[in-house]
Amino acid sequence: MTATLSRPGRAAPPAVRRAPSGGRTPAARRRYALTVLAFLLPSAVPLAMFVLGPMVAAAWISLTDWNLLAPANWVGFDNYAKLLTDPKTGDVFLHTLAYIAGYLPLVYLGGLAIALGLNTALRGRTLLRGVYFLPVVTSWIVVALVWRWLLNPANGVVNTVLAWFGIDGPGWWTDPAWAMPSIILASAWKDLGFVMVILLAGLQAIDPALLEAARVDGAGWWRRLVSIIMPLLSPATFFVIVISLINGFQVFDQVYAMTGGGPGGATQVVVQQIYDLTFRYGRAGEASALSWMLFVVILAVTVVQIRGQRKWVNYG
């Protein structure tokens, strides 16, 4: 993934042919081929068996009526046709998009604000950066459980604090209208540090002389942010958006643990639906078809972004 994003034209250092690489005689060449194989097989075998193989298998299963138990029957594109006409499919994609629409701006702008703050001569910067990053190393399940507890409608700490200010807190994950915002809030909290670190690395790569020159020319803080920092930060921004969209379409752990897709299906996202179809209803064929649809969507979104990056991403 990352390699496809790298700046064009910056080639890897040339690999130099050294003494034991190949050689002239057939025996030496065979020995070299065996060496290459010995280095590649430990990774190639698991990747082929547990990634590439299952991927092809998923395509095949999606064309059958397999239910995990009985032998599968070929049904052609029936599963896809069924999914495309089922309003439920539109719903699960809409819920996933709603998640992304709330999560991405929150996590990006929040991460940017913190990165900008931490990029100044700030005392205790390392400690602060560590605190902001801490949720990143915490598991999604713990994050989901902790936020379920924080956002508890009855006596959760968030609603208690809101009550101090005379605000009657919502039902959060028990309320169909507030369940998705609850998940978004927890997810943004978890990923903020990740986005912050990537943007901070981008900020630190900006030549301070440029900003100084702009300041001497009378550019204010906002002006410098918009005209210098943001364009120079665009590769990091691009990376964050690509990764966040890929992960956003695959949102599952926190949904499973916070709401299980509820209440009343209000947070039923695509992967939750794939999981339910497979392990609750045993409709593996349909689940595979849906997962391939999701993969194609993710691939299309990513390709469109990589194609479009030239319009706004500035590799300097």
Place this chain on the structure above:
Amino acid sequence: MAETLAIRTARPRPVPWRSILLHLVIALGAVAMFFPFYWTLVTSLNADSRLDSAPTLWPADPSLEAYATLFTRLPFARVIGNSLLLAVVTTLVQLFTSATAAYAFSRLPFRGRTVVFGIYLATMMVPLQVLVVPLFAELKAFGLVDTYLGALLPTFASAFGIFLLRQAMNQVPTELDEAAALDGAGHFRIFWTVMLPNIRPALATLAVFAFMGSWNSFLWPLVVLRSPEVQTLPVALAGLQGQFTTQWDVVMAGSIVSILPMLAIYLFAQKYVIQGVANTGLK
């Protein structure tokens, strides 16, 4: 122009308000970020964390009852052991498979190498969800459902790890391996005695990420490890919710137990973790 002048004349003695405000906002943000952890700890020490009790900033009567419940009423020690075992094995195997593959992609030219590397990288884009159904079927056919090996096998190779280590190896000067080759070292010896010692920071980064990924992974263990004796921490934690609907102290105690090892590793290897994330964004 007048504005420029004003800014310049103000510069020699800047009022530190802006800096003070910035410190304040960033620190408040950090407190807000940290609060959920603090709250988790407080709840876990508060034996009566029921939905009907109002939250207090400090437990009135701190006790370790919730932790005792965790370890006596559940096979929680077993669950921790399971998670540890899977994380350690995954980390070791991924270090091995990533390092060897990275060496081939960095130092062993062969026909079609670019294509093969491209296929490796493409596997990073495949969402696990696409693979879950056939993977489950495959491991069921092997008789590996509900076994550690079944949980482990799909984690054995990591395209991310290979990419990370290849980047690091490309930065090791080829003169080093050439010198070793002149001394008669073959590729296996160069790999072991020249390459690996020179990419230690990248290996440390990968180790932390591999451990973290395994320790926190949820979907695959949830699917493949069905019986309680082989379950991992995140899956057991998610299950706690149903068992102890209102016993938040127990759920939060479990969360604390799950966070602690990651916290220790994170404090120990903070530099590598943050550098690793920063690098993946830049390269």
